Amino acid sequence: MVVCRMTFMVCKMKRSKLEIEKKTKWWKLKKEECCEEFRQKLRQALGGQVVLPDDWETTGEVIRETGRKVLGVSSGRRKEDKETWWWNEEVQDSIQRKRLAKKKWDMDRTEENRQEYKELQRRVKREVSKAKQKAYDELYTRLDTREGEKDLYRLARQRDRDGKDVQQVRVIKDRDGRVLTSEESVQRRWKEYFEELMNEENEREKRVEGVNSVEQKVDKIRKDEVRKALKRMKSGKAVGPDDIPVEVWKCLGEAAVEFLTSLFNRVLESERMPEEWILVQDMYERSRTVVRCAVGQTEEFNVEVGLHQGSALSPFLFAIVMDQLSEMFRQESPCTMMFADNIVICSESREQVEENLERWRFALERRGMKVSRSKTEYMCVNEREGSGTVRLQGEEGTDGLSEMEEQEEQETEKDKERQRMKAPDVTRFRRLEAG
Numbered sequence: 494m495v496v497c498r499m500t501f502m503v504c505k506m507k508r509s510k511l512e513i514e515k516k517t518k519w520w521k522l523k524k525e526e527c528c529e530e531f532r533q534k535l536r537q538a539l540g541g542q543v544v545l546p547d548d549w550e551t552t553g554e555v556i557r558e559t560g561r562k563v564l565g566v567s568s569g570r571r572k573e574d575k576e577t578w579w580w581n582e583e584v585q586d587s588i589q590r591k592r593l594a595k596k597k598w599d600m601d602r603t604e605e606n607r608q609e610y611k612e613l614q615r616r617v618k619r620e621v622s623k624a625k626q627k628a629y630d631e632l633y634t635r636l637d638t639r640e641g642e643k644d645l646y647r648l649a650r651q652r653d654r655d656g657k658d659v660q661q662v663r664v665i666k667d668r669d670g671r672v673l674t675s676e677e678s679v680q681r682r683w684k685e686y687f688e689e690l691m692n693e694e695n696e697r698e699k700r701v702e703g704v705n706s707v708e709q710k711v712d713k714i715r716k717d718e719v720r721k722a723l724k725r726m727k728s729g730k731a732v733g734p735d736d737i738p739v740e741v742w743k744c745l746g747e748a749a750v751e752f753l754t755s756l757f758n759r760v761l762e763s764e765r766m767p768e769e770w771i772l773v774q775d776m777y778e779r780s781r782t783v784v785r786c787a788v789g790q791t792e793e794f795n796v797e798v799g800l801h802q803g804s805a806l807s808p809f810l811f812a813i814v815m816d817q818l819s820e821m822f823r824q825e826s827p828c829t830m831m832f833a834d835n836i837v838i839c840s841e842s843r844e845q846v847e848e849n850l851e852r853w854r855f856a857l858e859r860r861g862m863k864v865s866r867s868k869t870e871y872m873c874v875n876e877r878e879g880s881g882t883v884r885l886q887g888e889e890g891t892d893g894l895s896e897m898e899e900q901e902e903q904e905t906e907k908d909k910e911r912q913r914m915k916a917p918d919v920t921r922f923r924r925l926e927a928g
Contacts, residue, residue, distance in 0.1 A: 514790075517557070518564040519732070522740040527564065531744060535559045545745075545752040549767040552752065553735055560741070579628030587617045663787045676788040683784045684791040691782075691796045697861030714757045719750050730805075735769040773806070808833075818860060822852045846871065847884050854885065 521527040536543060538555050545552045591613040598606040635641030664674050665682055673679050726739045742749040760766050780796040800807040815831065823829045829849075830837040836853060840846045854864045864885070871883045 516567045517560045517736065518567060519560060519738045519740055520729070521564045522744050523728070528744045531559065531563050531741075534563050535745070543748055545748055547755065549756060549769070553737060553767075553769065556737055556741055560737075579625050581624050584617075584620050584624045587613070587620050591617050679786065679788050680784075680791045683786050684794055687782075687784050688794040691798055694798050695858070695861045695863055698859050711761055714754055714761070716750055716754050719754045719757070723750070723753075733770075735767075773810075777801075814860075818856050818862075819853070822849070822856070843883055850883070850885055 522531060535555065538559050539545070546555070591610070594606070594610040594613045598610045632641070632644065635644060663679070664672055665679055666672055667678075667682055673682055723739065723742055728738075728740050728743070730739065732738045742753065766772055780801065781793045782796050783793050784791045800810055811834070819829075819831075823831075828839050830839075838846060838849045838853070840849060850864075857864060866885065869885065
């Protein structure tokens with residue numbers, strides 16, 4: 494038997510700080526004082542001129558540099574998961590003094606230092622309680638205003654994002670079901686999954702080459718068109734490759750309208766866009782992206798399939814494609830209703846529904862798109878006999894009965910009818926009961 498004495502030094506484990514992309518704090522332009530300071534500094538950077546330079550490269554670089562100097566840049570660190578939106582200067586100052594007192598007590602464990610730390614701790618709790626109550630009172634007062642509604646939706650979206658699995662789950666499984674724990678392996682798996690998802694093409698017909706172009710005169714873009722377009726654009730959207738949001742152009746006012754109108758007309762005349770913007774076809778041919786997850790950011794990989802998520806051009810391109818695909822057989826509402834990538838087909842008979850559904854399936858799949866069987870549902874209204882089914886490519890939909898109900902053959906017909914009203918367990922596409 495061996496007897497010994499051991500002393501363990503318990504140290505706090507520091508979480509590795511996750512570095513994220515540093516961004517210019519463009520959101521500060523919502524405040525009029527910041528917007529005015531930005532205009533003045535930009536005018537100084539341009540030598541006292543109000544007119545922006547003609548070339549895009551010079552203008553873009555001056556705007557970005559001025560934004561970084563005036564508005565500042567984010568730290569590049571992930572925010573702590575604490576509810577601190579209501580903190581004021583008094584609370585932050587008290588918390589800083591409490592932290593210093595804690596460090597002082599850790600270094601010198603005297604009763605005097607302990608009492609000082611405990612007193613500051615109680616004071617911080619009181620000030621935090623007062624600040625939080627004051628912030629909530631102001632929030633409740635603002636709820637009846639338009640700005641208050643925006644704040645409420647912003648907080649709701651933030652709470653929803655904080656609760657997402659991508660923000661919480663730091664370990665995932667590989668193809669074989671083994672749990673991955675290291676940050677490098679998790680990032681590789683995320684990249685592997687999305688790289689395969691965004692580069693797998695469905696079978697489709699070959700694209701017809703040699704399409705004739707239409708030669709016609711294009712009118713110049715007018716200032717009032719640019720002015721209306723800027724007014725309709727929403728603030729708070731993600732920036733593009735040029736790192737300049739719409740808030741900048743709204744802040745610059747008429748000077749931005751003059752510059753953008755001239756720039757757009759030069760693009761039409763020269764048929765060349767700035768390199769930071771890229772042409773549509775080139776933009777999709779050289780598309781690369783990354784995946785942001787709880788453990789960091791993956792390496793870049795190519796994207797060969799689909800439209801860019803978050804791009805203002807993507808809904809327009811999708812609408813053009815769907816309009817061309819469905820031109821020959823779509824019907825006016827309420828017979829056919831289209832909602833983004835969802836389609837509602839209405840008819841008076843099952844046979845007509847099947848026929849229209851087959852037309853849509855054939856038109857989409859011959860161009861590389863697919864109809865999701867698991868998300869396709871059908872609803873029968875005012876139908877006396879509920880024994881029929883709707884077929885998609887010869888495949889029957891479920892009749893609303895779950896597996897448990899099919900096994901319970903000893904139940905009475907009344908109980909079976911009651912069970913049919915329960916939500917079905919969908920495997921392909923299902924039938925919804927309606928009055």
